[in-house]
Amino acid sequence: MDAGEREHRRDRASGVVDELGRRGVVAVAITWVDHSGITRVKSVPVARLPWAAAEGLGSAEVFDAFLLDDSIVAGRHAGGPDGDLRLHPDLDRLVVLAGQPGWAWAPADRHAQTGERHPQDERGFARVMTERLAGRGFRVRAGFEVEWALGEQTDDFRPVTTAPAYGHARQVELSDYSAELLSALAEQRVDVLQFHPEYAPGQFELSTAPEEPVAAADTAVLVRETVRAVSARHGMRVSFSPKVVAGGVGNGGHLHTSLSRDGRPLLSGGSGRFGLAPEAEAFYAGVLRRLPALCAIGAPSVASYLRLVPSRWSGPFAAWGLENREAAMRLVRGRSVEVKCFDLTANPYLLLGAVLAAGEAGLAEGGGLPEPVVGNPADHPDAPRLPTSLGEAVAAFEADAALTAAMGREFAATVADVRRGEIALFEGVDEDEVARRTRWRH
CATH class of the missing domain: 3.10.20.70 (Glutamine synthetase, N-terminal domain)
Structure with missing residues (x-):
């Protein structure tokens, strides 16, 4: 400078x-x-x-x-x-x-x-990958789903409401809080697409409108810190952990992206399945192939793998499908591709940069997506599981030449070192203790 x-x-x-x-x-x-x-x-x-x-x-x-x-x-x-x-x-x-x-x-x-x-500037990495794709005429738009659980001001987790999942009663009980949160986000120029009570006790979710990748990551940070601030002003404690309570449903941080080239949308109007253009198939095939490695970026904590279990709609299978909420990659017809296996312990800048790098590698490799999965992937014996531990994800990440090259040797090595440090931190610790020690950190 x-x-x-x-x-x-x-x-x-x-x-x-x-x-x-x-x-x-x-x-x-x-x-x-x-x-x-x-x-x-x-x-x-x-x-x-x-x-x-x-x-x-x-x-x-x-x-x-x-x-x-x-x-x-x-x-x-x-x-x-x-x-x-x-x-x-x-x-x-x-x-x-x-x-x-x-x-x-x-x-x-x-x-x-x-x-x-x-x-090792993660925000700069997301910007570099955005610019590399733009140089080839591609534009990516992205947005996050942010989930959190509201508890009392205690070290253990006591939900502030036990009203039903997705129930209006829960929103009524926290009506003033919800209105203040949405008002604060609107005043901060955050475009919220929707807001609702989620499945777990005391859990809520909101989705943000698509933006350029760096802006989307900025918004994810701003939303999380605004949720934290408004919750504190209402005397509540907020957890973004992927496993708030062992055995319970955790918080996700799903990423939505869409792809266009030279102003032409590539998720609709194409010759491929469900209207996908060949470039979109190649891009997202690159992401799908690298989901095990991307888990080291997007599901980067030991607690992440307490969340990534079958039949919880967490996306634990390296599969894709049309509107399939149990596959790791869900095509929202004509609108976006949602990756469901990520959570909010991820650095959103690093995550977006890595996903763009995976998509760029897919464009270079060519080819298309495998057959989409229909129904519960657990019922398909050939549906591959994503890593079941952070150690497996780190090994996949270090073996992926495209991701490590895009990040650079020192950057990639440091991310792997930090992941192994967390593995060592929780060595021999049971699920209850992992949940307890992770609950209020993010």
């Missing part, structure tokens, strides 16, 4: 300081998400925003080696005391937080001290 760019950033930030002050903002939270899926933050008073935009906030590189419990892995390329980088707030995404009076928020791009993108 040269002197001209720094001055441009300083001028832009200076132009919004007065407006932020008029709106009662006293500080700006500048966030990034680490490899374990935890949103980390550094904040500045509003008057310091121009300096932060131009010079960046100093941050240790060691965050790339953090585990979900804040312990640090001694990895091959991260985890030591050396190194520093700069956090530059993206002013294009700066937003006043309706759920946290006095605060604004901006996601950070992580740069090396010399100015270029830090090699």
Whole structure:
């Protein structure tokens, strides 16, 4: 980043300081998400925003080696005391937080001290993969489903409501909370497609409208932190864990994507099955083939594999189908492809970058999707299971040349090191203890 760019950033930030002050903002939270899926933050008073935009906030590189419990892995390329980088707030995404009076928020791009993108900047990785596909005329739009469970202010999980799954009674009981949450998201320019009570006790879900990949990941972070803030203001504790209670239904973080080329939608009007264009089949065949490896990115915690079990609509089979909610990849006819095996312990930037890399590899490989599965994949003896443990997923990830090449050697190795660190953290721990120690971390 040269002197001209720094001055441009300083001028832009200076132009919004007065407006932020008029709106009662006293500080700006500048966030990034680490490899374990935890949103980390550094904040500045509003008057310091121009300096932060131009010079960046100093941050240790060691965050790339953090585990979900804040312990640090001694990895091959991260985890030591050396190194520093700069956090530059993206002013294009700066937003006043309706759920946290006095605060604004901006996601950070992580740069090396010399100015270029830090090699393990997950947000930058998603941007690079988006641009690589755009260079070939492809455009991806993405959105997340966000699920969470509301509990009382206790360390164990006591749901704040036991009203029926998907029941209006649950929404009525938490009507004020729900209205405040939706109002806050609307004020923050988050386009919510739908909101409803989910299956597990105290569980809710909302879906966001499709956006460019980096923007979709930003929105996923903003939604989660807004849910957290509004829940706290109502005296409730929120869990995004894939397994809130051992034996129960956990929270997913399903990813929806769509594909077009040169302005032409590729999920409808094509010559393939269900109207898919050949490019769409090739792209999503690349994703499907790499789902075992992608689980190390999108289902990145030990608790993820307590959720990925058959007959829970978690998508534990490496199969696809039309409107099939038990297959890992569900085609929503003419609209999107939903990947159901992912959860909210994932870093959304890293996840989107990896999915785009998998799709890009599929385009290079050519070919199409296998036969779609009809009915419960568990009833099909040839339907392959996804990894049943984080260790299996990490092995598949490290063996996938396309994903590791897209990420870069040090980046991919550090992600694997962090995953193995979590495996070691929970070695010999039973399911109840895994759920307990993961419950409130994400």
